[in-house]
Amino acid sequence: MSNRLAKIRELLDAHEQSHLLADWDRLDEAGRDGLLNQLQLLPWETVDVVRDSIRHRVESNPPPSDLEPPHTCGPTDGDFFARGAEVVADGRVAAFTVAGGQGTRLGWNGPKGTYPATPISGKPLFAIFAEQLRAAQRRYGVIIPWYIMTSPLNDAATRAFFLDNKCFGLHRSNIMMFPQGTMPSFDARTGDLMLAGPGVVAESPDGHGGALDAMARSGALADMESRGITVVSAFQVDNPLVRVIDECFVGMHESNEHSSAEVSSKMVAKEHPTEPVGVFCRVDGRTHVLEYSDLPPELADARNEDGSLRFGAASIAVHLYSVPFVSRLTGPEGTPLPWHRALKKSPRWDPAAGTLVEPSEPNVIKLERFIFDIIPRAERSAILGTERAHEFAPIKNATGSDSIRTSQQIQSDLYGEWLEGRGVEIPRDEAGRVDARLEIGPLTAMRPDDLAGLELPRAVEPGGSLLL
Numbered sequence: 457m458s459n460r461l462a463k464i465r466e467l468l469d470a471h472e473q474s475h476l477l478a479d480w481d482r483l484d485e486a487g488r489d490g491l492l493n494q495l496q497l498l499p500w501e502t503v504d505v506v507r508d509s510i511r512h513r514v515e516s517n518p519p520p521s522d523l524e525p526p527h528t529c530g531p532t533d534g535d536f537f538a539r540g541a542e543v544v545a546d547g548r549v550a551a552f553t554v555a556g557g558q559g560t561r562l563g564w565n566g567p568k569g570t571y572p573a574t575p576i577s578g579k580p581l582f583a584i585f586a587e588q589l590r591a592a593q594r595r596y597g598v599i600i601p602w603y604i605m606t607s608p609l610n611d612a613a614t615r616a617f618f619l620d621n622k623c624f625g626l627h628r629s630n631i632m633m634f635p636q637g638t639m640p641s642f643d644a645r646t647g648d649l650m651l652a653g654p655g656v657v658a659e660s661p662d663g664h665g666g667a668l669d670a671m672a673r674s675g676a677l678a679d680m681e682s683r684g685i686t687v688v689s690a691f692q693v694d695n696p697l698v699r700v701i702d703e704c705f706v707g708m709h710e711s712n713e714h715s716s717a718e719v720s721s722k723m724v725a726k727e728h729p730t731e732p733v734g735v736f737c738r739v740d741g742r743t744h745v746l747e748y749s750d751l752p753p754e755l756a757d758a759r760n761e762d763g764s765l766r767f768g769a770a771s772i773a774v775h776l777y778s779v780p781f782v783s784r785l786t787g788p789e790g791t792p793l794p795w796h797r798a799l800k801k802s803p804r805w806d807p808a809a810g811t812l813v814e815p816s817e818p819n820v821i822k823l824e825r826f827i828f829d830i831i832p833r834a835e836r837s838a839i840l841g842t843e844r845a846h847e848f849a850p851i852k853n854a855t856g857s858d859s860i861r862t863s864q865q866i867q868s869d870l871y872g873e874w875l876e877g878r879g880v881e882i883p884r885d886e887a888g889r890v891d892a893r894l895e896i897g898p899l900t901a902m903r904p905d906d907l908a909g910l911e912l913p914r915a916v917e918p919g920g921s922l923l924l
């Protein structure tokens with residue numbers, strides 16, 4: 457141990473991080489071993505660069521200039537559905553959920569995918585996706601494997617949830633979970649690394665863009681290749697209305713003139729100039745997603761002749777990637793995605809006082825990779841315009857916007873439309889929102905047509921509920 461400790465001391469001195477050993481004398485054998493292992497594996501080159509840039513207030517990744525609006529297309533701009541259905545029926549499509557986030561805004565005690573999301577049965581997010589997969593497998597008579605990226609912080613809890621729920625009726629061998637990587641957190645003032653507890657360096661998941669490395673490292677990518685998967689349908693864990701397998705999107709990805717069939721995305725119309733969503737744009741002919749904070753206000757406000765926003769194609773973080781594309785990006789010729797910095801509030805361990813200090817202000821810089829940074833790696837990348845109200849009901853916050861309350865209203869509104877299309881009378885409030893709780897499970901219907909032949913009530917009472 458003493459030899460190993462001496463080497464680590466040297467390493468820490470060289471990187472100006474000796475304070476990380478402050479707890480050494482009070483750690484037991486296992487604690488010491490854990491700390492040395494953690495220190496040895498840190499990405500020290502990146503640590504130096506980030507530390508210096510924080511100390512010298514250097515901006516990271518300046519946003520691109522010369523932005524143009526992107527090309528987008530609608531679901532009826534081609535015979536997309538039939539084309540996509542063929543690809544799904546061929547067994548070439550897999551689902552992929554990024555579920556490694558910490559969900560701090562939601563404040564749920566468990567992985568976000570275990571959150572009860574639907575308006576009546578309170579079905580967890582993971583169960584909704586699993587049922588969609590079962591419905592698609594039944595329709596096409598194929599296996600659709602499901603890859604789930606967890607993080608070291610929630611991997612065990614996510615696996616336990618699936619086992620406790622018998623994988624929601626899916627075959628266990630067709631679900632593969634793998635944890636993403638982590639990155640150390642930096643003191644926002646000094647740029648130094650920090651402790652999260654006695655002898656534990658503060659680290660956090662490396663962003664949804666960590667998916668690329670995690671897929672390659674875990675063997676998930678090789679598993680996809682061995683199963684003949686060519687298209688990965690990727691989505692975030694917190695949108696109960698996401699279409700896990702969308703034939704129309706797959707067909708567009710495979711056949712649209714703007715698609716290289718490497719990576720495609722879905723968009724919805726941005727609601728107003730200051731809505732905090734990433735937007736698609738084109739730079740030097742390539743498609744990018746620009747974070748809302750990086751879009752200059754004059755461009756955010758710019759309008760087309762018809763009054764719509766010029767940069768109004770908002771990303772809902774739903775993408776398709778081709779497996780060969782991901783293999784290329786993660787292979788020897790690929791270059792890693794850039795790091796983005798996020799200023800967050802996080803408790804820190806004070807070794808001198810022996811206490812955990814809760815900050816009153818954001819105090820930590822975390823490093824994350826964003827999955828949408830793969831888009832400009834493709835020469836051409838297509839974007840499918842979709843209806844927000846049909847596909848996007850995110851659960852990000854405990855209350856207010858993008859909360860369970862807004863999400864469940866959007867879900868009820870959508871099912872209200874489906875039911876009205878079948879002649880059911882649906883109560884609505886003055887604003888036109890559905891005044892009832894409505895839920896249609898994926899195994900009952902994946903789209904309005906699937907309701908044909910079902911016995912439906914004539915009407916739903918105001919304030920009532922209907923579960924199908």
Ligand code: UTP
Nearest residue numbers: 554555556557558559560561661663664692693
């Ligand atoms: P968010 O950006 O909403 O972050 O993630 P979050 O961690 O879930 O929630 P907050 O910001 O702490 O409240 C969007 C999607 O990306 C995944 C999340 O699980 C979610 O599906 N994600 C995020 C990862 O898989 N890994 C990460 O490191 C970050």
